Amino acid sequence: MFVDAEFPAVPYPGARPPYSYAHDGGRGVRLTADPAALSGWRAGGVDLDEWLDTRGGAPMAGRVPVLSYGSNPCPSKLTWLRDALGLVGPVVVLRARCTGLAAVWAAGLRVVDDQRPVVLAALDGVEDHAVLMLAPEQVAVLDVCEGRGHRYALARVRTGTVELLDVTADGPFIHGVLAYVGAAVIRRPLLVSGAPVRCADVPQAEAVGLIGEPAAGDGLDVEVVSGPPAPEAFPDRLFVYGTLQPGAPMWPLLAGVARGEPRPGRLAGSLYDTGLGYPALRLGDGPGVSGWTVPLRAGVSLAALDEYEGSEYARVRVVVDGVWAWTYVWLEPVEGMSVLSAPWPVHGNTDG
CATH class of the missing domain: 3.10.490.10 (Gamma-glutamyl cyclotransferase-like)
Structure with a gap:
């Protein structure tokens, strides 16, 4: 101090x-x-x-x-x-x-x-x-x-x-x-x-x-x-790792606010299997999480995405491959969940 x-x-x-x-x-x-x-x-x-x-x-x-x-x-x-x-x-x-x-x-x-x-x-x-x-x-x-x-x-x-x-x-x-x-x-x-x-x-x-x-x-x-x-305009990209990924079931929800081509990225942390059909992301030490960094159009609102993710997740700023990006982090306990060693599949009933 x-x-x-x-x-x-x-x-x-x-x-x-x-x-x-x-x-x-x-x-x-x-x-x-x-x-x-x-x-x-x-x-x-x-x-x-x-x-x-x-x-x-x-x-x-x-x-x-x-x-x-x-x-x-x-x-x-x-x-x-x-x-x-x-x-x-x-x-x-x-x-x-x-x-x-x-x-x-x-x-x-x-x-x-x-x-x-x-x-x-x-x-x-x-x-x-x-x-x-x-x-x-x-x-x-x-x-x-x-x-x-x-x-x-x-x-x-x-x-x-x-x-x-x-x-x-x-x-x-x-x-x-x-x-x-x-x-x-x-x-x-x-x-x-x-x-x-x-x-x-x-x-x-x-x-x-x-x-x-x-x-x-x-x-x-x-x-x-x-x-x-607007705080949500900074940064102008979002890292996704579950159903919001390109080709995944909820990609159309994100595609409407995307600008340019998504790029593969990797985030420090761990991905857990919730057993509920969607993954849980925790930041920090871990094997790393693979996903996609999606550029966002200027002036877009992320309210629809926030609502989709719900209260189990928080939208926070993270560092993906040296650049600031938003992502959604799991807030609930992960005890009893298994750590995923591979990227979450883009097909099927998933979330995140």
């Missing part, structure tokens, strides 16, 4: 822990990855979802990933957002490595303090930033802070790669992560001698004196999001 005073906000962009953490009430707790936990993480020895629930926060499946490349990952800044703008509930901050993306100084100055803000741009190289896992009502607070719709736009970023750290050796990579990108001319990258200036190279105290001109654009491939972002 740490307190804000250990990570001050000045100088910009502020200090932050060298690990992923969850923050609430001026304090934070270190997160450790655990593929067997429904949230994928543990906080103080308990599943992060349990830690969040005891503080009235949404579970990880009810949060959206927002790439933060400025001061927001600083614990003291999060407390400022609570005190000044009414941010409520715990915030999850996951360290991330960005390739082909950079925080650069913007063309215009801030009105409130005459300092130069940062903006995201496509730029060769690697930088470490953070992904904030936010409930929709928390995104609304950041919308106010960032001036969404005026200074910045909230968008899916297709440029470069964003890889979560502190998790596994091979990812996961978050495709189409959300980020606040420049919308106004004053929030375009500042070009000095024809090139953008990385925030990592020039401190804010010196950046205010930079002389240049606004770039024509930021080089990013983005899809601007209108309205509140």
Whole structure:
């Protein structure tokens, strides 16, 4: 456990822990990855979802990933957002490595303090930033802070790669992560001698004196999001291993929201025979589970799939072959069930 005073906000962009953490009430707790936990993480020895629930926060499946490349990952800044703008509930901050993306100084100055803000741009190289896992009502607070719709736009970023750290050796990579990108001319990258200036190279105290001109654009491939972002849209793929597999009885239910061709995949964990005609998936150690990763169309609702799976399963984010995906995990006991050594058949009366 740490307190804000250990990570001050000045100088910009502020200090932050060298690990992923969850923050609430001026304090934070270190997160450790655990593929067997429904949230994928543990906080103080308990599943992060349990830690969040005891503080009235949404579970990880009810949060959206927002790439933060400025001061927001600083614990003291999060407390400022609570005190000044009414941010409520715990915030999850996951360290991330960005390739082909950079925080650069913007063309215009801030009105409130005459300092130069940062903006995201496509730029060769690697930088470490953070992904904030936010409930929709928390995104609304950041919308106010960032001036969404005026200074910045909230968008899916297709440029470069964003890889979560502190998790596994091979990812996961978050495709189409959300980020606040420049919308106004004053929030375009500042070009000095024809090139953008990385925030990592020039401190804010010196950046205010930079002389240049606004770039024509930021080089990013983005899809601007209108309205509140839906947690179920992140990630945009689903790993299936039972009747929702291609060729299985309930594939038509999934095919209607699929985009592109399913790809074979493998997930860490074990598959059990419930004896009820459908399998039970448990995450973590085990022989591994074979199935299919199905890309999902933009803007689709997963409510019908959630209803089909029922209360015996929970839809959670997992890592499949290094990429984030949704899947349905069995919640009931598995005592007395046999572990399946082969993939669940795609024909017959199955589930999952």
